[in-house]
Amino acid sequence: MVASPEIRVAINSDPDIVIARQKGRARAVELGFSSGDATLIATAISELARNIVAYAKKGMITLQVVNGSNRQGIAVTASDDGPGIPDIRQALRDGFSTSGSLGLGLPGVRRLMDEFEITSQPGRGTTSAATEMECSLLRSTASATAKRPPTRRE
Numbered sequence: 001m002v003a004s005p006e007i008r009v010a011i012n013s014d015p016d017i018v019i020a021r022q023k024g025r026a027r028a029v030e031l032g033f034s035s036g037d038a039t040l041i042a043t044a045i046s047e048l049a050r051n052i053v054a055y056a057k058k059g060m061i062t063l064q065v066v067n068g069s070n071r072q073g074i075a076v077t078a079s080d081d082g083p084g085i086p087d088i089r090q091a092l093r094d095g096f097s098t099s100g101s102l103g104l105g106l107p108g109v110r111r112l113m114d115e116f117e118i119t120s121q122p123g124r125g126t127t128s129a130a131t132e133m134e135c136s137l138l139r140s141t142a143s144a145t146a147k148r149p150p151t152r153r154e
């Protein structure tokens with residue numbers, strides 16, 4: 001199988017957030033995610049991209065295909081060289097915001113995606129990585145396996 005190239009979207013302003021969101025949604029649909037799941041992935045991408053514009057001014061969203069044993073997924077990485085987050089636990093709490101906003105972006109991404117990880121060094125920047133795996137591919141493989149006649153070694 002040919003590895004899909006990663007997609008990188010430079011985030012410098014609000015229109016870039018929309019581009020990252022659209023590219024992420026399109027890639028998720030290509031990978032077999034349902035329309036609803038693709039929208040959730042797109043929402044996570046916009047929250048991370050919006051934080052880049054709001055707090056770091058510029059950064060990058062990278063979309064990569066993740067290959068599991070019998071399913072595929074999408075990994076979204078948001079990285080910036082901005083001010084960083086001094087207390088990540090606090091930043092992940094519902095309602096915590098240093099900009100007077102709702103404080104629901106990061107906790108929302110954590111709830112929407114299968115895996116979510118943030119690393120940040122104050123003064124040096126922030127990297128957030130969120131991954132969602134496509135479960136229906138797993139289910140179809142599992143049922144195909146179940147229908148196969150049992151093999152016996154005697």
Ligand SMILES: Nc1ncnc2c1ncn2[C@@H]1O[C@H](COP(=O)(O)OP(=O)(O)OP(=O)(O)O)[C@@H](O)[C@H]1O
Nearest residue numbers: 051055084091097098099101102103104105106126
């Ligand atoms: N890339 C980043 N660089 C620096 N600080 C960040 C970054 N992303 C988030 N933060 C910090 O984490 C806090 C929580 O982020 P979160 O996205 O949850 O809420 P918000 O952006 O304040 O509000 P909302 O996303 O609901 O509009 C932010 O207020 C900000 O202090």
Ligand SMILES: [Mg+2]
Nearest residue numbers: 047051105106
């Ligand atoms: Mg936010």
